[in-house]
Amino acid sequence: MLERRYNPITGEWVMISSSRQKRPNLPKDSCPICPGILELPEEYDLVSFENRFPALRKNAPEVENDNDVLIRERSQGICEVVVYTKNHNSELSQMSIKQIEKLINMWSDRTKELSSYDFIKYIFIFENKGKEVGATLPHPHGQLYAFPFLPPRIKLKMESLEKWYTEKNTCAICDIIKEENKKNKRIICETENMIALVPFYARYPYEVHIYPKRHVESIYELSNKEKKEFAYVLKIVTNKYNGLFNMPFPYMMMFFQKPFNIDKSTHFFHFHVEFISPMRGPNLIKWIASVESGTWAFINPIEPEQAAKQLREVEVDI
Amino acid sequence: MQIFSMKYDKNFFEIKENNYMLKFNIQRIPEGFILRGKIKGNPKRVELFRDDVDKVMFINNWQSWGVSKSIDIEDYTLKISEDKKSRLKYSIHIMPELFEKNIISDYFIGKKDKIYGFLTSKIAHPFFEIKDNELIAYLDFFDRKFEDYVDIEPFIYLEGKNIESLLEIYADYVKFENKPKFSKWNPIGWSSWYQYYEKLTWEEILKNLELSKGYNYEVFQIDDSWQKDIGDWVPKDGYPSLKEIANKIREYNYIPGIWLAPFSVSETSDVYKNHKDWLVKDDAGNLKVAYINWKKKIYALDTTHPEVQNYLRKIFLYMRKNGIHYFKIDFLFAGAIPGNRYEKITPIEAYNLGMQIIRKATKGDFLLGCGAPLLPSIGYVDGMRISEDTAPYYNADDINIPYQNAYYALRNVITRYFMNGKWWWNDPDCLSLRIEDTKPNEKIIEMYAYVSGILNNIIFQSDDLSKSIRKDVFFNTLELRGGNSHVKGLMNFNNFFEIEALNTKIGNIKMKVDLEKVEYSIEKDIEYPQINKRTIVREDDKRLFHYYEESDLNA
Ligand SMILES: [Zn+2]
Ligand SMILES: [Zn+2]
Numbered sequence: 001m002l003e004r005r006y007n008p009i010t011g012e013w014v015m016i017s018s019s020r021q022k023r024p025n026l027p028k029d030s031c032p033i034c035p036g037i038l039e040l041p042e043e044y045d046l047v048s049f050e051n052r053f054p055a056l057r058k059n060a061p062e063v064e065n066d067n068d069v070l071i072r073e074r075s076q077g078i079c080e081v082v083v084y085t086k087n088h089n090s091e092l093s094q095m096s097i098k099q100i101e102k103l104i105n106m107w108s109d110r111t112k113e114l115s116s117y118d119f120i121k122y123i124f125i126f127e128n129k130g131k132e133v134g135a136t137l138p139h140p141h142g143q144l145y146a147f148p149f150l151p152p153r154i155k156l157k158m159e160s161l162e163k164w165y166t167e168k169n170t171c172a173i174c175d176i177i178k179e180e181n182k183k184n185k186r187i188i189c190e191t192e193n194m195i196a197l198v199p200f201y202a203r204y205p206y207e208v209h210i211y212p213k214r215h216v217e218s219i220y221e222l223s224n225k226e227k228k229e230f231a232y233v234l235k236i237v238t239n240k241y242n243g244l245f246n247m248p249f250p251y252m253m254m255f256f257q258k259p260f261n262i263d264k265s266t267h268f269f270h271f272h273v274e275f276i277s278p279m280r281g282p283n284l285i286k287w288i289a290s291v292e293s294g295t296w297a298f299i300n301p302i303e304p305e306q307a308a309k310q311l312r313e314v315e316v317d318i
Numbered sequence: 319m320q321i322f323s324m325k326y327d328k329n330f331f332e333i334k335e336n337n338y339m340l341k342f343n344i345q346r347i348p349e350g351f352i353l354r355g356k357i358k359g360n361p362k363r364v365e366l367f368r369d370d371v372d373k374v375m376f377i378n379n380w381q382s383w384g385v386s387k388s389i390d391i392e393d394y395t396l397k398i399s400e401d402k403k404s405r406l407k408y409s410i411h412i413m414p415e416l417f418e419k420n421i422i423s424d425y426f427i428g429k430k431d432k433i434y435g436f437l438t439s440k441i442a443h444p445f446f447e448i449k450d451n452e453l454i455a456y457l458d459f460f461d462r463k464f465e466d467y468v469d470i471e472p473f474i475y476l477e478g479k480n481i482e483s484l485l486e487i488y489a490d491y492v493k494f495e496n497k498p499k500f501s502k503w504n505p506i507g508w509s510s511w512y513q514y515y516e517k518l519t520w521e522e523i524l525k526n527l528e529l530s531k532g533y534n535y536e537v538f539q540i541d542d543s544w545q546k547d548i549g550d551w552v553p554k555d556g557y558p559s560l561k562e563i564a565n566k567i568r569e570y571n572y573i574p575g576i577w578l579a580p581f582s583v584s585e586t587s588d589v590y591k592n593h594k595d596w597l598v599k600d601d602a603g604n605l606k607v608a609y610i611n612w613k614k615k616i617y618a619l620d621t622t623h624p625e626v627q628n629y630l631r632k633i634f635l636y637m638r639k640n641g642i643h644y645f646k647i648d649f650l651f652a653g654a655i656p657g658n659r660y661e662k663i664t665p666i667e668a669y670n671l672g673m674q675i676i677r678k679a680t681k682g683d684f685l686l687g688c689g690a691p692l693l694p695s696i697g698y699v700d701g702m703r704i705s706e707d708t709a710p711y712y713n714a715d716d717i718n719i720p721y722q723n724a725y726y727a728l729r730n731v732i733t734r735y736f737m738n739g740k741w742w743w744n745d746p747d748c749l750s751l752r753i754e755d756t757k758p759n760e761k762i763i764e765m766y767a768y769v770s771g772i773l774n775n776i777i778f779q780s781d782d783l784s785k786s787i788r789k790d791v792f793f794n795t796l797e798l799r800g801g802n803s804h805v806k807g808l809m810n811f812n813n814f815f816e817i818e819a820l821n822t823k824i825g826n827i828k829m830k831v832d833l834e835k836v837e838y839s840i841e842k843d844i845e846y847p848q849i850n851k852r853t854i855v856r857e858d859d860k861r862l863f864h865y866y867e868e869s870d871l872n873a
Contacts, residue, residue: 040863044865044867045865045866045867046849046865046866047863047864047865047866048863049862049863050863052861059860080864098847101847102847102849102866105847105848110864162348165348165349166346169477169478169479216820220821221802221820223826223843224825224843228844263494263497264494265347265349265487265490267490
């Protein structure tokens, strides 16, 4: 079954995606996205392809919505696997700056192409890295979801940024960047055009955000200079993560850009990246439990300023 | 119930006037507010809004060829000779007498930090008048009587940092309101007009088709000249049948395109001779002249007349059947002149009816509007001329009634940049890239082309291809397209603009352009690894695979 269902109690859409298709049998330890194994028969540099078991599909089956309480809709969207390199034993932190630069161009091009479909309202680019966040495939890759609706946290971001703009006529993230620059307590890495910091309002212990200093609404508006610095900052942040407890650091990397094809102003949306990790110390995990799941309220056991200091002090050599 | 003695019902306040009833409410948006309402009765001209003016205001004329620019309201005069007035007629304004005697801005008006505008023009003509240091927003319903409530054109007020970002936001709200579905394809092609004008021959068409290889045009469009008369849309002597014309163009793998002025009828045409009842009349029952061109009086078709509707439908269906799939429809304002029609509706409603018929008959084909009222055309056209005609000369003089001049054309290409990609594809008019048989120097030729490219406009070339041509400028221009563009400098009088385009085919680009000094500079982005995409459809499950690899074409 592939459909989405509406929860009128929270206003959210839930994607139901149960596949009866069997996963292809692969020999143990072989990687489905290495060249010549399963998904990608030829040699390649970078590739983004439609997921074999997607939660959203361009040609999703029509659904019959015959009830105005229990509302269902077609799961029309696109889910892609975004492969960063053909080198199985690499990862974002190990890749060359040039490879990351190419990757940024691929992310931009995916965004531009997918946003041209009128049914796509939101394009979410992300990476789950490490067993602790459920990533089972070690080959360097991320994913993207092109949604036919605005997911709840995106709606919330839009509402908050809109409210800020309505009241102050400015962008909240632009204002935050100015303020963080003055305080300089939470910045962990900064270039002329990019800033990486543990946000004042971090929800997770070692949460890191990357903001372009110029107000851009989507990844494809970044200039080449900004993209170069973005590549550099991504490499620094992921290396600092690995150096923090001297272990491969699990994380979720999430890109937030403006919604597309909606009949509302989006110019106050400022493109940004959030990194979160369940790690709160060496071999210590912060579990997401009732408070966070039930109320969406977070308790952070580590002062963001302390986390920033620790990350700042991790020396990386790139 | 009543609030402050006004009737209040279902979120609407109600006002009773002698000749009409109006319901309205105000919706808050992040950048200002939107006023919506409903009206019935015989409202004629309704005042909606009033505010102070600034000394410098940004004004806009109702149709393609009219001016968008900033003016000093203390130093604004219209110089139109009587002769010109009698020829231009409604092309200068839907209400020419009002326009001649006042400072009028149609659809929207701007200050350095505010925009006042209307979101639609479906029934009424929305405009602003500057009078006694006030700006007043009006909706003109002409003499239409409404038995039941109809929606008024929503009014929007926007406040922000600068006029340019506000115009972009205004364009967004107009888009949200009209939800236009226009072609995703932003065409590239050839047109005959700015080389051959009405002297085009079939032999010259064949010659240029043969010479066109290597330009990678997508459309080959025959302009004004091929037809028997204005209103008689069949090939004149010396031309083969439409089918043969289209087939010939097809042989070169181009989409066959043609020019026509569907709402216009000349005094020498067969349509005029046989169907005077099809034309718009004044109160005394005399035919109304919409404009004078081709040294002929041109009348306007009454698009509310069932026979006219049939005639329009047949023209386009016939052309399509014969293989024409790109239509430049010109002098469209003729469909919106005030006057008496078969049905007692407003000229804007009549225009809508006419455009609906054309859009339906050409479904899937590309429609380029020209000489067209802007707001009423949204949703009907895929492309839109947003400037006066270009010309083989460039005169940086400034009168407020434009004439064919590359300088005026280019200025509007910049000042109306914000409509592009949101309402339609902007047509900057054709690029003439020949360096013989023309007055503009090569600097002007480059400047015109590169501005059109960086603003991601439609690119059509109009040259006799056997002449010396700056082919490099054509291809450079195409490379500049594909980005999102922003302009700065609309409130200045010095005609100096800064244009920024994000994510063009060659990265982010900045351009500075001085229209008076005829100077420009282009700043390209720094080197960055470029990648090429190759998309493959997997046989068994139809999944798409997008392979990217570094391109070394980035020379
Ligand atoms: Zn692998
Ligand atoms: Zn911002």
